[in-house]
Amino acid sequence: MPTYKLTIEYDGAAYAGWQRQTKQATIQASLEFALRKLTQEPIATVAAGRTDSGVHALGQVVSFRSERSLASTDWTRGLNALLPKDIGVRSTELVSNEFHARYHAMSKVYEYRIVNERHRPVLDRGRVWHIPKPLDLAAMREAATSLVGTHNCLSFQGSPTDNTNPICDIRCLEVKNVEIEIHLRIEADRFLKQMVRAIVGTLVEVGLHKRKSEDVEKILALQDRRAAGKNAPAHGLYLVEVFYPGSVNRDP
Amino acid sequence: MPTYKLTIEYDGAAYAGWQRQTKQATIQASLEFALRKLTQEPIATVAAGRTDSGVHALGQVVSFRSERSLASTDWTRGLNALLPKDIGVRSTELVSNEFHARYHAMSKVYEYRIVNERHRPVLDRGRVWHIPKPLDLAAMREAATSLVGTHNCLSFQGSPTDNTNPICDIRCLEVKNVEIEIHLRIEADRFLKQMVRAIVGTLVEVGLHKRKSEDVEKILALQDRRAAGKNAPAHGLYLVEVFYPGSVNRDP
Numbered sequence: 064m065p066t067y068k069l070t071i072e073y074d075g076a077a078y079a080g081w082q083r084q085t086k087q088a089t090i091q092a093s094l095e096f097a098l099r100k101l102t103q104e105p106i107a108t109v110a111a112g113r114t115d116s117g118v119h120a121l122g123q124v125v126s127f128r129s130e131r132s133l134a135s136t137d138w139t140r141g142l143n144a145l146l147p148k149d150i151g152v153r154s155t156e157l158v159s160n161e162f163h164a165r166y167h168a169m170s171k172v173y174e175y176r177i178v179n180e181r182h183r184p185v186l187d188r189g190r191v192w193h194i195p196k197p198l199d200l201a202a203m204r205e206a207a208t209s210l211v212g213t214h215n216c217l218s219f220q221g222s223p224t225d226n227t228n229p230i231c232d233i234r235c236l237e238v239k240n241v242e243i244e245i246h247l248r249i250e251a252d253r254f255l256k257q258m259v260r261a262i263v264g265t266l267v268e269v270g271l272h273k274r275k276s277e278d279v280e281k282i283l284a285l286q287d288r289r290a291a292g293k294n295a296p297a298h299g300l301y302l303v304e305v306f307y308p309g310s311v312n313r314d315p
Numbered sequence: 316m317p318t319y320k321l322t323i324e325y326d327g328a329a330y331a332g333w334q335r336q337t338k339q340a341t342i343q344a345s346l347e348f349a350l351r352k353l354t355q356e357p358i359a360t361v362a363a364g365r366t367d368s369g370v371h372a373l374g375q376v377v378s379f380r381s382e383r384s385l386a387s388t389d390w391t392r393g394l395n396a397l398l399p400k401d402i403g404v405r406s407t408e409l410v411s412n413e414f415h416a417r418y419h420a421m422s423k424v425y426e427y428r429i430v431n432e433r434h435r436p437v438l439d440r441g442r443v444w445h446i447p448k449p450l451d452l453a454a455m456r457e458a459a460t461s462l463v464g465t466h467n468c469l470s471f472q473g474s475p476t477d478n479t480n481p482i483c484d485i486r487c488l489e490v491k492n493v494e495i496e497i498h499l500r501i502e503a504d505r506f507l508k509q510m511v512r513a514i515v516g517t518l519v520e521v522g523l524h525k526r527k528s529e530d531v532e533k534i535l536a537l538q539d540r541r542a543a544g545k546n547a548p549a550h551g552l553y554l555v556e557v558f559y560p561g562s563v564n565r566d567p
Contacts, residue, residue: 072437119438143434151437182395185324185403186371190438 065132068156068164069094069125069142074149076189076298080116081123090114090150094125097145101138102131111164111305112171115257117297119190121174122153124305126164164305170234171254172304175247175263175295191244192263192299198245198270200238205276206269207236207247210262210283217286219265221257221294229255229286238266248303257294265292317384320410321346321377321394326401328441328550332368333375342366342402346377349397353390354383363416363557364423367509369549371442373426374405376557378416416557422486423506424556427499427515427547443496444515444551450497450522452490457528458521459488459499462514462535469538471517473509473546481507481538490518500555509546517544 071094079087083095091108098106111124133141138155146152176191178184179198184191210233217229235250247263265282268274274292282290323346331339335347343360350358363376385393390407398404428443430436431450436443462485469481487502499515517534520526526544534542 074438074440121438139434148435148440149437151435153434182391182405183400183403185401186326186373186442188326188400 064128064130064160066126066128066158066160066162067138068158068162069127069138070153070155071120071123071125072151072153073120073123075114075117075119077149078116080118081110081113090120090123093147093150094142097142098127098129100145101141102129104129104131109164111168112173112254112302114300114302115260115297118300118302119298120302122304123302124164124168124307126158126162128160167307168305169308170250170252170306171302172248172250172306173254173259174301174303175249175259176299176301177245177247177263177267178243179245180243189298192267192296194267194271196271198267199272200240200245200270202272202276203266203270204238206266206279207238209277209280211236214283215286216255216258216283218282218288218291219258219261220255220288221261224256226255228253231255231258236262259300260294260297261288261291263295263299267295268292316380316382316412318378318380318410318412318414319390320408320414320416321379321390322405322407323372323375323377324403324405325372325375327366327369327371329401330368332370333362333365342372342375345399345402346394349394350379350381352397353393354381356381356383361416363420364425364506364554366552366554367512367549370552370554371550372554374556375554376416376420376559378410378414380412419559420557421560422502422504422558423554424500424502424558425506425511426553426555427501427511428551428553429497429499429515429519430495431497432495441550444519444548446519446523448523450519451524452492452497452522454524454528455518455522456490458518458531459490461528461532463488466535467538468507468510468535470534470540470543471510471513472507472540473513476508478507480505483507483510488514511552512546512549513540513543515547515551519547520544 073090078090081090083089083091106127108125108127135155139152142152178191178193181195183193213232215229216231232252237248239246269276325342330342333342335341335343358379360377360379387407391404394404430443430445433447435445465484467481468483484504489500491498521528
């Protein structure tokens, strides 16, 4: 059966995250509903990252199989006509039969957006975390440095899951200043549940001088969620990109 | 009585424009309601640009008078606590008594945002005009050049108004390419009703090769709204900045 790879964008505000649930609207349920309408087949999808409730995506990757063999542009156009306005397909590719969006992902990139100025954002409300007090970016960058590398990240796992491997290779953790915004960009081979939000929450506490940069190393070593900072809110988080073997890193 | 100058930001989606109306929610009514709550005085406001229904603002300027004399930061903070989430005050300044936000404005800057790629925007939906077919930016820029200068702009006036002066000095009209977006930035000493949307709609028809660049000069000369293109939709338009004597041009 042909296997397809979708790259999708969504506004997570109205959804209880990616994963299908009995009573709440989810991205996966909406996408599978559109796929079923388009193909008349019951289609199961797999996403690279199972984003939490309220989290957005600019480049989530989804794989599925279907008896239907449509041209890429027809999949994209057909799905976009059926999906709600807050979910959109950016591209569809026919891939090899064994392709699996989650198992084959080499790394994922998340971006977290903060507006760091006194007044609340208006046009960007619900899309960024508003922090009115000035953040010490130098301290945040110093703390970020000690997170880069291969670590046991249990201190940043939001709640216990069936996942038994707490080791993540954080390949990059940048703190960028974009006008009045601060963007934290993090790339890793894998992420524990709510890990980005726990890391961002902790770095923000460093930026507000509630913690020292050098504390982050100790937090990692403790392997205890209570050691780290509060989770940053979901609505500032974006799944930006997923890399697969043979895929080329695009410049941001 | 002290006179104040507010710089405000708003998401126009939920409002029937700036100007107070009997039955519909407007920016002016919401702002005057907040001012009344804060001061216990009935306060009348004047805006630099009376934006249409659905139009946004990043830097609308508003003047008002009040018996209350508060510090700038207290006005800003007090109003932000009372205003709805889609309207925000960025700054408050005490100005000279004769200051009038509309009469004293030397020029205003509007920006129009277009997303020019095949797939509909998701996170930016309702904030940009989606044009799936590729736009010929060179042709649009050529057409824009002939609009810069002092002209009778009746061909771009949306509907008859009580305004009897159709002469506008368009000081700048840039067509910028920002990743997948096209931003049209227009600065003029004054604007006729729906003028920016008529100009953008006409330039887009040039970009789609439905009209030639050189037609724009003829359209201006005809002084007839029927000669120009359709209005661009309101939701892509932003009032960005207003300049007053003595105020310094900030770089974009």
